[in-house]
Amino acid sequence: MSQTWSPTDYQHHAAFVAALGATILARLAPQAGERILDLGCGDGALTADLVSSGAAVVAVDASAPMVAAAVARGIAARVMDARALTFTAEFDAVFSNAVLHWIPEADAVLAGVARALTPGGRFVAEFGGHTNVAAIVVALRAAFASHDLTFQSPWYYPSPDEYRARLDAAGFIVDDIRLVPRPTPLPTGMLGWLRTFGVSIFAAVPETLVARVEQGVLELLRPTLCDATGQWTADYVRLQVEARTRTQG
Numbered sequence: 290m291s292q293t294w295s296p297t298d299y300q301h302h303a304a305f306v307a308a309l310g311a312t313i314l315a316r317l318a319p320q321a322g323e324r325i326l327d328l329g330c331g332d333g334a335l336t337a338d339l340v341s342s343g344a345a346v347v348a349v350d351a352s353a354p355m356v357a358a359a360v361a362r363g364i365a366a367r368v369m370d371a372r373a374l375t376f377t378a379e380f381d382a383v384f385s386n387a388v389l390h391w392i393p394e395a396d397a398v399l400a401g402v403a404r405a406l407t408p409g410g411r412f413v414a415e416f417g418g419h420t421n422v423a424a425i426v427v428a429l430r431a432a433f434a435s436h437d438l439t440f441q442s443p444w445y446y447p448s449p450d451e452y453r454a455r456l457d458a459a460g461f462i463v464d465d466i467r468l469v470p471r472p473t474p475l476p477t478g479m480l481g482w483l484r485t486f487g488v489s490i491f492a493a494v495p496e497t498l499v500a501r502v503e504q505g506v507l508e509l510l511r512p513t514l515c516d517a518t519g520q521w522t523a524d525y526v527r528l529q530v531e532a533r534t535r536t537q538g
């Protein structure tokens with residue numbers, strides 16, 4: 290299931306994604322002169338902060354329209370599949386924000402990240418972890434089932450133990466890995482979120498049913514994720530990772 294992205298829609302509904310990336314960017318602590326790969330740069334909003342640290346940044350993303358938006362900001366971005374990175378010992382650090390939950394083939398990603406780094410190079414990443422958007426997933430399942438449809442999640446939300454084992458197998462030393470609950474207010478509500486991030490999911494829904502399934506999801510979630518003022522909050526849980534490649538053997 291592949292998701293298509295529009296830079297304009299993303300900016301309208303999901304600008305918070307880059308803003309909330311400031312925490313993990315601070316954990317990376319980029320240094321002037323370091324060579325850093327931004328894995329899944331999107332429209333480059335957060336990459337621009339990396340660049341302003343003085344690091345030499347290369348950015349990649351699977352979406353051509355998003356890469357074009359990043360290039361328009363002056364970022365050295367190119368289209369590349371995270372499961373097939375083509376770099377070898379070129380970076381002091383690999384950084385990734387809010388992307389890796391879209392890629393179930395985690396081992397292929399980690400093999401490419403390890404290959405891209407110099408010995409001792411850092412991998413600092415944040416993405417959805419175990420129990421991320423659990424309420425939303427349950428509501429999607431229920432709303433789909435009520436129309437005899439099967440919801441197939443496109444997302445990968447590993448636990449710290451699972452991801453640590455994958456990092457270890459890929460040749461990393463894990464310095465820190467943790468789940469951080471982050472309830473996240475949605476600027477354009479749950480419908481905006483579903484229409485931005487659920488495009489691939491709703492592609493499987495007959496057009497005549499889309500509005501009804503969307504309304505079903507909203508009604509199931511309203512009691513828990515929408516407050517009395519009408520503000521929706523998504524039940525985000527982030528997996529934060531700090532690791533580095535072994536310097537030998």
Ligand code: BEZ
Pocket residue numbers: 387390416417421422444486525526
């Ligand atoms: C997330 O950032 O956790 C996320 C974004 C879109 C869909 C699912 C999860």
